Amino acid sequence: MSGFAGIAWRELRRAWASGGVLLPVAFFLLVTILFPFAVGPDPALLGRIAGGVLWSAALLAALLPVERLVGPDLEAGVLDQLAVRGLPDAMVALAKIAGHWLGFGPPLIAASVIAAGLLGMPGEALARTMLALAIGTPGLAALAVATGALTAGLRGAGAIAGLVMLPLALPLLIFGVGEGPGALKLLGAVSLLLLAGAPFVAGAAMRVGRE
Amino acid sequence: MSLTFDGVTCARGGRVLFTELSFMVPAGGALMVLGPNGVGKSSLVRVAAGLLAPVAGQVERPERLALAGEAAALDAELPLAKALGFWAAIDGRGDAVAAALGAMALADLVQVPVRLLSTGQRKRAALARVIASGAALWLLDEPANGLDAAATRLLEAAIAAHRAGGGAVLVATHVPVAVPDAQELRL
Numbered sequence: 001m002s003g004f005a006g007i008a009w010r011e012l013r014r015a016w017a018s019g020g021v022l023l024p025v026a027f028f029l030l031v032t033i034l035f036p037f038a039v040g041p042d043p044a045l046l047g048r049i050a051g052g053v054l055w056s057a058a059l060l061a062a063l064l065p066v067e068r069l070v071g072p073d074l075e076a077g078v079l080d081q082l083a084v085r086g087l088p089d090a091m092v093a094l095a096k097i098a099g100h101w102l103g104f105g106p107p108l109i110a111a112s113v114i115a116a117g118l119l120g121m122p123g124e125a126l127a128r129t130m131l132a133l134a135i136g137t138p139g140l141a142a143l144a145v146a147t148g149a150l151t152a153g154l155r156g157a158g159a160i161a162g163l164v165m166l167p168l169a170l171p172l173l174i175f176g177v178g179e180g181p182g183a184l185k186l187l188g189a190v191s192l193l194l195l196a197g198a199p200f201v202a203g204a205a206m207r208v209g210r211e
Numbered sequence: 212m213s214l215t216f217d218g219v220t221c222a223r224g225g226r227v228l229f230t231e232l233s234f235m236v237p238a239g240g241a242l243m244v245l246g247p248n249g250v251g252k253s254s255l256v257r258v259a260a261g262l263l264a265p266v267a268g269q270v271e272r273p274e275r276l277a278l279a280g281e282a283a284a285l286d287a288e289l290p291l292a293k294a295l296g297f298w299a300a301i302d303g304r305g306d307a308v309a310a311a312l313g314a315m316a317l318a319d320l321v322q323v324p325v326r327l328l329s330t331g332q333r334k335r336a337a338l339a340r341v342i343a344s345g346a347a348l349w350l351l352d353e354p355a356n357g358l359d360a361a362a363t364r365l366l367e368a369a370i371a372a373h374r375a376g377g378g379a380v381l382v383a384t385h386v387p388v389a390v391p392d393a394q395e396l397r398l
Binding site: 002003006010014017075076077078080081082083084085086087210211 | 260261262263264274276277278280281282283284285286288297298300301302303
């Protein structure tokens with residue numbers, strides 16, 4: 001288990017070193033700020049679409065670091081070294097997901113308070129969105145690591161990553177902004193499904209990448 | 212435990228690199244894999260490490276092995292001691308790092324970030340990781356690349372000490388490395 005914690009911690013440390021929590025949070029807030037400029041400053045309208053805006057911004061912020069999640073490790077021989085130590089690829093991927101989520105999930109949930117203030121979002125809706133983000137961001141992190149592994153070593157990996165990841169994140173978006181308790185349950189189900197499947201997809205992609 | 216190749220054939224990108232290769236490196240033994248660039252030395256090392264599946268044949272390897280490949284696999288932004296410490300923690304050998312750094316004459320550089328190290332120093336750091344791992348089998352891919360004469364002596368001394376302790380080593384190299392009584396394999 002020391003391997004798992006070590007890899008997760010390394011992932012978190014690298015996220016800090018390459019811009020810290022500031023970068024995804026700043027990006028998240030910037031995207032949020034764009035919407036009032038685009039749709040106009042009508043408070044009623046902004047309050048109504050705020051949940052969807054926050055989720056779209058979270059999705060884009062999650063996409064931001066995809067390129068550095070797996071590709072650099074493949075290039076630097078880190079994945080080789082982990083493999084010769086007999087660590088299963090899926091376990092390495094799961095540790096990366098845990099570390100990646102710690103680096104962007106909680107800061108994003110905290111920043112949603114500021115974003116809600118900017119959009120004039122009612123407190124009740126904010127509480128629900130924060131809960132939904134807490135449930136959904138682990139799934140986003142899993143998707144990001146799987147996408148990072150699938151596109152590792154490709155030229156223009158960042159652009160391709162967007163094409164791979166955004167359609168697959170749609171269920172999270174739909175149930176994240178959905179109304180009622182049923183939506184949250186389905187959001188949890190999708191997030192769990194991604195968490196369960198992504199380590200194996202990412203592991204297989206890393207294995208192919210090493211060959 | 213030793214490294215055994217039994218009728219191993221390896222192909223990459225549709226090109227056959229070697230066929231029906233058989234050898235055994237016993238405990239305390241050494242195998243030098245020699246040959247020009249691009250002949251398949253690195254692929255042989257990767258097959259031995261289990262990173263590359265052979266097209267045919269069997270490979271037997273000990274459970275714990277250490278690999279020094281082309282890339283150093285050390286986090287560039289970390290001080291050298293911490294970058295090595297990450298791997299030593301996974302190996303459960305945190306106390307072996309200091310001695311390994313000493314063996315590669317890197318003791319003065321422990322606080323220096325890896326990104327500031329020279330090519331040769333980075334290579335020595337990768338070799339220090341192999342020494343610290345305590346694995347029974349060392350797989351060294353071009354270990355003398357970028358090393359000066361003094362560092363090459365350190366490498367040879369480290370290999371000799373490893374073999375004296377019952378360890379086995381496979382060295383793929385195109386520059387001379389003195390390993391007494393080693394088997395030779397020309398690709």
